[in-house]
Amino acid sequence: MSGFVASPSGSGLRLAIRFALRELRGGLKGFYIFIACIALGVAAIAGVTSVSRALTEGISAEGQSILGGDLSFALIHRQADEAEKAYLGSLGQVSGVATMRAMTRLPDGSDQALVELKAVDGNYPLYGSMVLQNGQDFAGALSRKDGVWGAVADLSLLARLNISVGDTLDLGRAKIRINAVIENEPDKLAGGLEFGPRLMISDAAIPDTGLVQPGSLVRWHYRVRLPGDPTDATLQRVISSAETDFPKAGWRIRSRANAAPGLQRNIDRFAQFLTLVGLTALVVGGVGVANAIRAYLETKRNVIASFKCLGATGGFAFQVYLVQMLILALIGIAIGLVIGAIIPFAAGAALAGVLPVKLVTSIYPMELGLGLVYGLLTALAFALWPLGRAHDVPPTALFRDIVSDKVRLPRKRYLFATAATVLLLAAIAIALAHDKRIATIYIGASAGAFILLVLVARGIMAIARRLPSVRSTELRLAIANIHRPGALTPSVVLSLGLGLSLLVALALIDGNLRRELTATIADQAPSFFFIDIQGSERDAFQALLERNAKDANLQSVPMLRGRLVALKGVPVDQIQAPPSAAWILRGDRGITYAARPPKNSKIVEGKWWPENYAGKPLVSFEAEAARDLGLAIGDDITVNVLGREITAEIANLRQVEWQSLAINFVMEFSPNTFAGAPHAYLMTLGWDKEVGAAEELGLLHSVANAFPTVTAIRVKDAIAQVNDLVAQLAWAIRGASSVTLIASVLVLAGALAAGHRNRIYDAVILKTLGATRTRLMVAYGLEYALLGLATAVFALVAGGLAAWFVISEIMNASFTLLPVTAVSAALIALVLTVGFGLIGTWKVLGEKPAPVLRNL
Known part of the structure; x- marks a missing residue:
């Protein structure tokens, strides 16, 4: 037993490993819970991160189809001008798509439905396949026959209006015929959240519908297919060139590498949450690890006492049982990694018809490695304390440990090692979080x-x-x-x-x-939102609402869309906004102007401008968003509206009640800011008394028949x-x-x-x-x-x-x-x-x- 006493650290560790392996010959009895706890947590983390990676790879692999091209240039309210179209055409093949919400009606006016309208040109789609249920040619399904434009729609629209393929509908001021049901729309994911079924028409039919007017809430997407097989670096160079050559175009440019940013953010957030849940499961399992080690050491009190009586140091006893713990932890980790590696394949098979994108299933070493690190650190964090307590306790105390009320702390080295392991575990979880x-x-x-x-x-x-x-x-x-x-x-x-x-x-x-x-x-919330009300129709539209909903509360504001391009002179792409405010800088935002403060918000700092104000453009900013973005009264912001950049000074900050779903905007400008700019109006209607669905639908029928180009959204x-x-x-x-x-x-x-x-x-x-x-x-x-x-x-x-x-x-x-x-x-x-x-x-x-x- 001389090896117990004086031996270099290397030979002492080898002896400890020998003793550890000898004791494990008796089997794993008493450690099944230990192994199961570690395996469960590791499997959860490895499986979740692997599924997230499989989804991300799936989005990346189908990036061109999801986006509809190698690059996408999106504009709000306006189409690209001739110079911009010529530039896009010089890059490669271009496909133009217009998207908006609209109302479609039965010819007799008895029913209507909100649809997500998509108008496409002859080049659509540049990537992927547009598949119709009856196998019909897509271009033929959208063509005009006997003076009626063709259309294709989601099956849910036919069910909603109780119609069949071949029936006609009114869309705006035009008639359309549903020629087919959509089986697969390759770029559907790029559209984001939808409130109605898809209806697709030819872009040549847009003028006949009358839906697109100055200020209408329509987005124009220009997808570009570059020649050859461009790399991501090439795409980024094209984006930089477009931003340099057309600095005030106001378009939002995306590449196939960022085809569905909203979906990717949701995947990242969900994966982060589930990873933290898996880590919580590991921490809970760590309690089981500590319990198992304490119970095991209790059965080994005689063995440890014998070691010490024969000259073994406390460090040797610690090494023996640390080695055993690590071996058992690695067994649990290995089981968890095998389960975690299988989970993406099982998820891909089980969710094949549910997920919007196909998982690219594979074995992902980085994600499995993360599970291994989490599992090992958790096992160490909960094992070092009970193992350390046995280091320098005399044999007699070990025999009395079961009835001792005294709480004994391990040596400082073990306390420090436990704390360092816990901190490292937390640091890794935070560093890798979305x-x-x-x-x-x-x-x-x-x-x-x-x-x-x-x-x-x-x-x-x-x-x-x-x-x-x-x-x-x-x-x-x-x-x-x-x-x-x-x-x-x-x-x-x-x-x-x-x-x-x-x-x-x-x-x-x-x-x-x-x-x-x-x-x-x-x-x-109000009962209805009405959008795309033209200025020439606003008074007549309001009169209709007042006749059909006499007790209702009406609100009307001018409605534009714009994109923030700079805060305090700093381009928004150089600003690292916190997650709570990052959404304001992404894409376009609804904006308006007003001579008086809005009723559903409260000014908490600064003053509103006079009703006849005619000076420098001013803006009222939502208070919480301003705080998150580091903005204060007197700071300048720059927005791009209809291709024109406008800089305004923050005059006041407002506290907004977003949960009311009333008309609210992050930014409200002074009226002189958009003098002469074409725009439509947004109107809400809310009944103070309880009304039935029949009364609401009756109002919807009246509006849809009298004003076919106005889009109505029923809030319920x-x-x-x-x-x-x-x-x-x-x-x-x-x-x-x-x-x-x-x-x-x-x-x-x-x-x-x-x-x-x-x-x-x-x-x-x-x-x-x-x-x-x-x-x-x-x-x-x-x-x-x-x-x-x-x-x-x-x-x-x-x-x-x-x-x-x-x-x-x-x-x-x-x-x-x-x-x-x-x-x-x-x-x-x-x-x-x-x-x-x-x-x-x-x-x-x-x-x-x-x-x-x-x-x-």
């Missing part, structure tokens, strides 16, 4: 919840210790079990607390979002669609987050299994002294119920606070505590703790007394 602020808050909240759970467990034990004696023997035994040395209290509270807190938070966020959509917003329909999206997302998040609860259940089962040895001794002695199995079951049931209830209360408080922060501070909405969620959390905690506890206890109570008594 939204670092949210990741930091999430990790900070998880760390805070973990620390609170430790304090809650100790608080429960302290309270139980100080409770006065009760008459009920079963309850007295249950309370004693909660605070005795070696109690299950810390393990049960830690194992369930984080998982339940996360589920409570998610359920409350989901419930509050639904309430905000279906109750608060639905009550405050839009809210219902958004609510469906929220519901689908909520189910996906809830399902993914159940991984954390599964980890909690595994840890709970492990903690109870680790405590069975002590429970066997207790049960045998108590049965020998006359206790019946029924009374013991009642006592243990009360113990588990009290622990489960305390954990449920904590989960409700912690999850409620987390949900309140997300809803109130991040989403700026009102928060309500939902009692059903509280009851559900309590029931889950009670069922898990009492159920698993009593299942294990029943086995314990069945042990024969004689073998146990002989070994006491």
Whole structure:
């Protein structure tokens, strides 16, 4: 045994590895929960990141088809002029597409529907295939026959209006015939959120519809197919050249590398959230790791004592069991990586008809490597502490450890190593996050919840210790079990607390979002939005509304679209805006002008301009957005409207109630800013009293028939669609987050299994002294119920606070505590703790007394 005492670090480590491997020859009994916890967390992280990568690769592989070209130049309100068209034509083959929302009607005026209209030229599509259900030629389906333009539509439009292929519809001032149903639209993803079914016509039919007027809300997309196979670097050079040659064009340029930015951002955010959920599952599993190591070291007290009596150092004992822990962790990590590598293939097969893009399934080493790093660091973070405690404890203390109330801290080196590992784990998670602020808050909240759970467990034990004696023997035994040395209290509270807190938070966020959509917003929002109202029609249109909706509240504002190009003289592409305000700098924004302050917002800083103001262009900016973008009163902003750049000075800041869905804008300008600019009007209608669907639809019929070029959006329909999206997302998040609860259940089962040895001794002695199995079951049931209830209360408080922060501070909405969620959390905690506890206890109570008594 001389190798124990004096040996170089290398030979000492080799000896420790030999001893570690020898002890593992007995099998993995007692470590199945350890391995399962690590495998579950690693599989979640590796699987989520691999699926995200597969989706990203799918978007990249189909970038040309999704975008509709190698490059896309988008303009709002106006078409490209001759010089711009000549420039685009010099780059390669060009396809022009116009998109807008419009109303289509049955010829007899009995019904109508909002559609996402898309007008295409003869070159469409440059990439991909436009597939129709009947196999008809696309160009032929859009051609004009017998004075009626052809069209193709989504099947949902035919179902909505109860029509068939071959029937005619009114679109604006023109008649169209539905010649086919769309089977595949290659560039559909590039369009973003849609509020109606797709209807496609030829761009030659646009003049006949009368839908495009000065100021109409129409977007013109010019897709360019460059010759050959241009690289991403070539595309970037073309973009830079276009911005240099046409600095004031106001077009938004995208390349195939950024074909669906909105979808990509959503994928990144969702993947970030699920990765953090996987990390939470690993942290919960880490509790199981610590429990397993503590229980294992307890069985090895005699071995460690023997090592030390024979001259082994504490460092040697630490090395032996650290090596064992790493081997077991690597087994769990390997299992998790195999599962994580399979998940993208399983997801690709299961979601083939659901996802908007095909997954490029493969084995992604970087994503699997991330799972390995997370798993290894988590195992170390939770193993170093219990392993370190055994370093320099004398053999006699090791034998008394089970009944010792004294909390012993490991040496400073182990404390430092544990802290460094935890910090490294958090730093990696934050550094790789899409939204670092949210990741930091999430990790900070998880760390805070973990620390609170430790304090809650100790608080429960302290309270139980100080409770006065009760008459009920079963309850007295249950309370004693909660605070005795070696109690299950810390393990049960830690194992369930984080998982339940996360589920409570998610359920409350989901419930509050639904309430905000279906109750608060639905009550405050107007009934209809009417867009593309021409100035020559505004008075007649308003008169129609007043006749048909006498008790309604009408609001009307001029409506333009513009794109921010500079803040305080700095181009927006050089500004790193926080995620909360980055959306303002992306694409075009709705803008308006007004002589008076709007009714649904409040000026919090500065003053409004006089009604007859005629000086330098001024703008009122939304207060929170201005703060996030670093803007203040007196700063200049530059917007591009209709190809013209306009610089205005911020005169005041407004607080806007966005949740009202009333007419609100981030930017409202002084009237002289857009003098002479062509524009349409936006109008809202809201009934103060409850009206039925029949009355709303009746008004919609009147508007659609009298003003065919005005687009009407029924707010209830839009809210219902958004609510469906929220519901689908909520189910996906809830399902993914159940991984954390599964980890909690595994840890709970492990903690109870680790405590069975002590429970066997207790049960045998108590049965020998006359206790019946029924009374013991009642006592243990009360113990588990009290622990489960305390954990449920904590989960409700912690999850409620987390949900309140997300809803109130991040989403700026009102928060309500939902009692059903509280009851559900309590029931889950009670069922898990009492159920698993009593299942294990029943086995314990069945042990024969004689073998146990002989070994006491």
